[in-house]
Each structure stands twice: as C-alpha cells, then as structure tokens.
Amino acid sequence: MKVMIMGMDGYLGWPLSMYLSGRGHDVCGVDNMSRRKNVVEIGSWSATPIKPIKRRLEAYKEATGKDLTFYRGDLVEPSFVDVVVEKEKPDCIVHLGEIPSAPYSMIDVEHCNYTHVNNVIGHNNILFAIKDHVPNCHLLKLGTMGEYGTPNIDIAEGFFEVDYRGRKDKLPFPRQPGSWYHLTKVHDTWNLMFANKIWGIRATDVMQGVVHGVMTDDMVNDDLLTRFDFDEVWGTAINRFCAQAVVGHELTPYGKGGQTRGYLALRDSMQCFKIAIENPPDEREYRVFNQYDELYSVNDLAKYVSKVAEEYGLEGKIWNIENPRVEAEEHYYNPDMEHLPNLGFKPTYTLEKELHITLPKLMEYKDRIEAKRDSINPKIKWTA
Amino acid sequence: MKVMIMGMDGYLGWPLSMYLSGRGHDVCGVDNMSRRKNVVEIGSWSATPIKPIKRRLEAYKEATGKDLTFYRGDLVEPSFVDVVVEKEKPDCIVHLGEIPSAPYSMIDVEHCNYTHVNNVIGHNNILFAIKDHVPNCHLLKLGTMGEYGTPNIDIAEGFFEVDYRGRKDKLPFPRQPGSWYHLTKVHDTWNLMFANKIWGIRATDVMQGVVHGVMTDDMVNDDLLTRFDFDEVWGTAINRFCAQAVVGHELTPYGKGGQTRGYLALRDSMQCFKIAIENPPDEREYRVFNQYDELYSVNDLAKYVSKVAEEYGLEGKIWNIENPRVEAEEHYYNPDMEHLPNLGFKPTYTLEKELHITLPKLMEYKDRIEAKRDSINPKIKWTA
Numbered sequence: 194m195k196v197m198i199m200g201m202d203g204y205l206g207w208p209l210s211m212y213l214s215g216r217g218h219d220v221c222g223v224d225n226m227s228r229r230k231n232v233v234e235i236g237s238w239s240a241t242p243i244k245p246i247k248r249r250l251e252a253y254k255e256a257t258g259k260d261l262t263f264y265r266g267d268l269v270e271p272s273f274v275d276v277v278v279e280k281e282k283p284d285c286i287v288h289l290g291e292i293p294s295a296p297y298s299m300i301d302v303e304h305c306n307y308t309h310v311n312n313v314i315g316h317n318n319i320l321f322a323i324k325d326h327v328p329n330c331h332l333l334k335l336g337t338m339g340e341y342g343t344p345n346i347d348i349a350e351g352f353f354e355v356d357y358r359g360r361k362d363k364l365p366f367p368r369q370p371g372s373w374y375h376l377t378k379v380h381d382t383w384n385l386m387f388a389n390k391i392w393g394i395r396a397t398d399v400m401q402g403v404v405h406g407v408m409t410d411d412m413v414n415d416d417l418l419t420r421f422d423f424d425e426v427w428g429t430a431i432n433r434f435c436a437q438a439v440v441g442h443e444l445t446p447y448g449k450g451g452q453t454r455g456y457l458a459l460r461d462s463m464q465c466f467k468i469a470i471e472n473p474p475d476e477r478e479y480r481v482f483n484q485y486d487e488l489y490s491v492n493d494l495a496k497y498v499s500k501v502a503e504e505y506g507l508e509g510k511i512w513n514i515e516n517p518r519v520e521a522e523e524h525y526y527n528p529d530m531e532h533l534p535n536l537g538f539k540p541t542y543t544l545e546k547e548l549h550i551t552l553p554k555l556m557e558y559k560d561r562i563e564a565k566r567d568s569i570n571p572k573i574k575w576t577a
Numbered sequence: 578m579k580v581m582i583m584g585m586d587g588y589l590g591w592p593l594s595m596y597l598s599g600r601g602h603d604v605c606g607v608d609n610m611s612r613r614k615n616v617v618e619i620g621s622w623s624a625t626p627i628k629p630i631k632r633r634l635e636a637y638k639e640a641t642g643k644d645l646t647f648y649r650g651d652l653v654e655p656s657f658v659d660v661v662v663e664k665e666k667p668d669c670i671v672h673l674g675e676i677p678s679a680p681y682s683m684i685d686v687e688h689c690n691y692t693h694v695n696n697v698i699g700h701n702n703i704l705f706a707i708k709d710h711v712p713n714c715h716l717l718k719l720g721t722m723g724e725y726g727t728p729n730i731d732i733a734e735g736f737f738e739v740d741y742r743g744r745k746d747k748l749p750f751p752r753q754p755g756s757w758y759h760l761t762k763v764h765d766t767w768n769l770m771f772a773n774k775i776w777g778i779r780a781t782d783v784m785q786g787v788v789h790g791v792m793t794d795d796m797v798n799d800d801l802l803t804r805f806d807f808d809e810v811w812g813t814a815i816n817r818f819c820a821q822a823v824v825g826h827e828l829t830p831y832g833k834g835g836q837t838r839g840y841l842a843l844r845d846s847m848q849c850f851k852i853a854i855e856n857p858p859d860e861r862e863y864r865v866f867n868q869y870d871e872l873y874s875v876n877d878l879a880k881y882v883s884k885v886a887e888e889y890g891l892e893g894k895i896w897n898i899e900n901p902r903v904e905a906e907e908h909y910y911n912p913d914m915e916h917l918p919n920l921g922f923k924p925t926y927t928l929e930k931e932l933h934i935t936l937p938k939l940m941e942y943k944d945r946i947e948a949k950r951d952s953i954n955p956k957i958k959w960t961a
Binding site: 271275301302303305306309310313314317318321324328344345346347353355356357358360361362364365366367368369370371372373376379380383384387390391392393519525575576577 | 655659687697701712728739740745746750751752755767775909960
C-alpha cells in the first residue's frame with residue numbers, strides 16, 4: 194500500500210515510516226522540520242541525538258536496502274500539499290504533521306495563533322487535496338484523547354446515543370479540551386467529520402492517549418533513533434520524570450497528581466496505526482478510534498518511574514509542585530476502547546516494561562539531559 | 578457604557594453602532610472593510626447604496642450630533658487589536674467582525690482557509706487583548722444557531738444535562754455545523770469557552786438565528802442605510818427571495834424547502850444585543866443565548882415573501898430548484914430560547930411585518946438588483 198506520512202521527521206512519524214516500510218508498504222512523507230526549530234526556540238533539545246533527515250534516510254537504506262521518499266515542505270501551503278498528493282497518489286495519508294504541545298500553544302497570542310494556523314490550515318489543505326486528487330484515499334488523522342477532557346460520564350468512542358426529553362439521537366461526543374493546542378485538535382476533528390459528510394472522505398480519526406518510549410525494533414543503530422523530548426514544553430509527564438530520574442532531580446507531578454489519562458507504548462502505537470491502515474474504513478465511512486492501552490494518574494507515572502529508576506541505581510524522589518495548568522486534579526475517567534481490539538489490537542508493552550527500555554537508553558545520554566535540565570521546570574502558566 | 582463594536586461597517590455592526598449610541602452608550606468600532614471587497618469579488622453589491630464609512634460617520638453626526646469613533650484595521654493582526662483595546666478600554670466588546678457566508682467559505686481551499694484565519698485568529702486576538710488589558714470587559718460574541726445543525730433532539734441553550742450509562746454531567750451541546758463558515762463559528766465557541774475557563778473572561782455567546790430586514794429607526798436618511806445583500810453568496814434565503822420578487826424572477830427555495838431555522842427581525846436583533854450588553858454576565862461567567870424569534874422553513878419564507886410581494890403588485894411565483902448544499906431538507910427542529918425572554922426581550926416585528934418595510938424599500942433600488950440579478954442563482958456546490 195502507498196502510505197504518505199505527514200510529519201515524517203517527528204517523534205511518531207519517523208518510527209512509523211520505518212515500521213510500515215519494513216512491513217511491505219511503500220512509504221513517502223512530508224515534513225517542514227518545524228519541530229526541531231520549535232524545540233530549539235524554547236532552549237531545549239531531544240535527549241536522543243537525532244540525525245538530520247538526510248542521514249536518517251541514508252541510514253535506513255543502509256540498514257534495510259529500502260527507500261523512503263521525503264518531501265520538505267509546509268502543509269500550510271495549499272499548493273504544495275496539492276502537488277505532493279497529486280504526484281504520490283497515496284492509498285492512505287497518515288496525518289501526524291501538527292504541533293503537539295499544550296504549553297507551547299499557551300506561551301502567548303503568537304504561539305496560540307501559530308498552533309491554530311499550522312494545525313487547522315494544514316489539515317484543511319490535506320482534506321482539499323484528497324478531495325481533488327485521491328477521493329478514495331484513507332485519511333488516518335491523529336487526534337488526541339485530550340479532546341474529550343474529563344467529563345463525569347463514560348467517554349464514548351466518537352459518538353454516543355443521547356436520550357433527551359424523550360427523544361433520541363446519535364451525536365458527536367462533546368469535547369472539553371484543556372489548551373489551545375487541544376482546541377486545534379478538536380477543530381480538526383469537526384472539520385474532518387464535515388469533509389466526510391460532504392465529500393465522502395473515508396477517515397479514521399484517532400483519539401490517541403499519551404505515547405511513551407523511545408525505541409522500536411527498527412532502530413538497529415543510533416542513527417535511526419527517534420526524538421525524546423523532556424522539557425516542560427515538548428516533554429510529556431513520563432518523559433520529564435524519566436529525565437529527572439536520570440539527572441538526579443526530584444520527579445515533579447503537577448498539583449495533586451490525580452489527573453488520569455490513557456497511555457500507550459510507542460511500539461503499540463505503531464501496531465495500532467498499522468491495523469487501522471490495513472483495515473481501512475468503508476467507502477464514505479468516518480470512524481473514531483480511541484487509541485490507548487493503560488490508564489494512569491500522574492502520581493502513578495511518577496511511582497512507576499521512581500520504582501524502575503531505583504533498579505538502575507537512580508534515586509526517584511517524588512515532589513508534587515504547584516500546577517501551572519488549569520485542570521481537574523481529581524476526576525472520573527472511563528473512556529471506551531473497543532474498535533481497535535475488535536480489529537485485533539493486542540498491547541505488548543506495559544508502562545513498566547517500556548520503562549526498562551527507556552531509562553537505560555536515556556542514561557546513555559545523561560549529559561544531554563544535564564545540559565538542558567533547566568528546561569524541565571514549568572514556567573508557562575495557564576492563568577492570566 | 579463604553580462599547581467597542583468589531584465589524585462596525587457590517588450589516589449588523591452599523592445599525593447596532595447607531596442604536597447603542599442613540600441609547601446613551603459611548604460607541605467605538607473597528608472594521609477592515611473586507612465585506613465590501615468580498616462582495617465585489619463575487620460580482621455583486623448591496624441592493625441599498627451604502628455610503629463609505631467616512632460619510633456614514635459624518636451623516637450620523639449631522640443627524641444626531643453624536644460621534645462614533647472608528648478604527649480601520651484588521652482583527653487578524655494581534656498588535657492592532659492589542660493597541661485599540663488598550664486605548665479604548667471598553668466595558669463591552671461586541672464581536673461582529675467575522676466573515677459570515679457559508680457559500681463563500683465553500684468556494685475553494687483559499688476561501689475556506691481565509692474564512693478560518695479571519696474568524697478564528699481575529700477572535701483569538703480579541704481574547705488575548707481582553708485578558709491583557711480589560712480583564713473585566715464583557716465579550717458579546719456573535720455565533721450562529723447554525724452551529725447546532727439539526728439534531729433529532731431539542732437544542733439546549735449552550736449546555737445540556739446528560740444521563741449516560743447511569744452517570745450525569747452537564748456538557749456543551751454537540752455542534753453539527755453545515756459549512757466551513759459554520760465550522761469557524763463553532764471553533765470560536767470552544768475557544769471562548771476555554772478563555773472563560775482559564776482567564777475568567779465574562780462572555781455572552783450569542784447563537785443568533787437568521788436576521789432579516791434592512792431598516793431601523795436610526796436610519797433617518799439613506800446615507801445611514803445598512804447593506805442588503807441578495808446574491809447567492811452573501812444573501813440569505815429571505816433576501817434572495819425579496820430581490821427575486823422585486824425583479825420579477827421566480828423565488829427559488831433550495832431542494833424540498835423543509836430546512837427550518839430560527840429568524841429574527843433586524844430591530845429585534847438590536848434589542849437583544851442591547852439587553853445582553855446592559856445585563857452583563859457575572860464575573861467569570863460564560864453564558865449562551867439562543868437568539869431568534871420565529872421558526873420557518875425555507876418554503877415558509879418563500880410563501881411569506883410571495884404573499885407580501887403581491888400586495889405591492891409584484892409576482893412571486895415559487896420554483897424549488899436543486900439544492901447546491903448538503904443538508905437535511907426535512908428534519909426535527911426545536912431549539913430552546915429562554916435566556917433573553919427572561920431578561921425582558923419581547924419581539925416586535927414578525928417576518929410578515931418586516932417584509933412590509935423591506936420590500937417597498939428594495940423597490941426603490943430595483944435597478945441595482947436588476948444590474949446584478951445573475952448573482953442570485955447558485956453556482957457554488959457543497960459536493961465534490
């Protein structure tokens with residue numbers, strides 16, 4: 194299958210390109226390299242020393258004999274998107290080419306707007322290019338479980354049956370996102386649902402949980418590593434805790450630490466994408482996949498990191514700090530997750546198992562984390 | 578009260594500026610004049626010969642002795658918005674400064690993206706300016722009843738109580754908008770709800786029905802008229818039918834004509850805004866007003882226009898044509914509307930009564946409609 198990966202140079206895009214290529218798919222991709230620039234902007238870098246895209250592609254060819262086709266360009270440019278989609282005529286587009294940071298979007302009006310334009314306009318351009326050139330293409334769009342927020346009822350998988358004042362309807366499950374970034378993902382979701390309605394674009398809308406881990410089996414040497422961000426802006430809570438453990442800093446959950454989310458190992462994220470790609474939606478179908486494996490609170494994450502860190506001789510003291518975000522720190526959380534298991538998804542790596550791979554790998558690059566340790570503590574606040 | 582009207586030169590912005598000024602408020606406003614340009618772009622113009630903004634302001638001063646302060650500038654520029662809000666320090670901002678056309682947004686990717694950036698980024702800039710300079714300012718933001726779409730259950734006023742699998746929550750009512758334009762309004766709604774949550778911006782989010790009519794009592798001479806669009810892109814169904822009746826063209830409802838929506842006379846829209854402004858939300862409150870008076874199907878509109886047109890010697894044959902849109906042509910529609918009546922709103926003009934003012938006024942400008950009569954028939958299609 195010809196698969197085009199938007200955001201090929203990213204944390205997920207790079208390992209997914211190798212994963213799909215290694216499993217018989219013809220993979221091409223697009224990136225504007227903005228993630229590298231945006232991490233430098235806030236004074237940090239990836240703990241893993243990632244190679245320039247050119248070297249990545251060469252190293253993959255050396256290791257496997259396989260070619261990955263790469264286009265450098267910006268999804269915000271409609272003509273660029275139009276041209277690459279028309280040229281490659283993919284059977285499936287995996288759209289990972291968005292700015293994925295809540296704190297980055299919260300810095301100021303410029304970062305809020307940049308995230309909006311990059312994510313929403315880039316996605317619009319993909320929708321129009323599919324409509325114009327590959328109307329039967331399957332769009333696998335990356336959303337986030339964070340779109341739903343933390344309602345006091347079960348979270349359905351995209352749609353729910355509503356019984357209201359004696360009448361019934363099946364409606365989109367309400368979204369209550371918690372940052373400008375999360376809002377842009379919600380905007381994309383509604384735009385995709387509409388494009389499906391009017392043009393029949395077949396789509397899988399993936400509400401993914403937080404992905405953890407840094408290694409996949411395709412990373413046979415360090416030239417093939419993916420990025421691992423650990424700063425307050427680009428690092429997830431797990432990544433920050435791992436980095437803190439490696440450099441001997443206390444692990445710092447925000448607030449009470451009861452914020453509960455869905456988590457998924459990097460390898461299992463790859464597995465989920467592959468299942469969705471190889472089992473595309475029907476013609477004109479729009480489907481939503483909630484994509485996660487385990488539920489943890491932020492305090493749980495800290496405890497697991499602390500426990501595994503001690504096995505490697507690291508100290509992992511936990512020190513809850515003031516929460517820079519506006520979010521519920523204790524809440525109900527029970528999202529459905531049936532569509533992917535029904536297609537055969539079986540998780541293979543728990544958080545604890547994955548940490549036994551991630552932590553020793555990060556210890557190899559302790560000096561890189563140490564050099565940017567100041568970037569871990571939160572400075573960006575949600576309140577006025 | 579100091580009121581700042583974003584979109585002062587528009588169909589609603591201009592009469593609202595006069596209406597509020599005449600009732601003791603200190604009114605300033607902003608416009609980038611894009612509506613005039615965008616109507617010319619698609620080959621049409623306002624049936625009423627509207628004056629340049631400079632002349633409008635002079636004519637209002639001549640008629641009333643009152644000054645309106647005007648800033649020409651683009652809400653998409655964050656620094657401009659920041660400066661005018663800081664300078665004027667309004668007690669209330671009425672945000673009408675958005676591109677309001679569904680068909681315009683459906684022309685192609687450029688018009689879709691232009692509508693997105695203009696509406697969403699302009700609104701974001703207002704939110705940040707309020708947060709930074711007038712945190713207690715009341716933002717009265719214009720949304721649309723079209724955000725809700727046509728669900729098979731009653732439409733709540735912003736939020737609804739959900740009972741799902743034995744648990745309860747009060748959640749944002751799901752939106753199912755029917756064009757890129759309507760989607761941008763939904764995006765704004767979620768963004769405003771979030772700004773309220775994190776910064777406590779006090780806000781009235783107005784889900785307004787379709788406004789009809791062209792005259793208010795402040796229009797004491799024709800230099801003070803507001804615009805009246807009648808083409809397929811900028812004209813509502815009522816406006817198109819009125820224009821068709823005036824030039825002897827069949828009235829052309831789209832499809833079966835069972836599409837039902839909420840409608841409101843221009844004068845009553847002014848009344849609603851005034852009530853909301855003079856009864857602001859509490860500190861940190863976010864409230865939603867469904868703002869309409871009567872429910873009509875498109876066929877009902879055609880029948881009323883036809884009936885009133887005949888009283889003025891016009892023929893108003895009805896000829897349902899192929900629907901260029903993707904929308905339900907027969908559906909349940911029962912939106913709540915309690916918040917404004919609870920604050921004292923009493924509608925004063927039915928559709929039929931308003932048509933007795935609108936049609937004779939348009940007959941004065943029959944030649945202007947005749948000159949652009951080709952712009953009425955639909956060419957922009959929703960499908961691929």
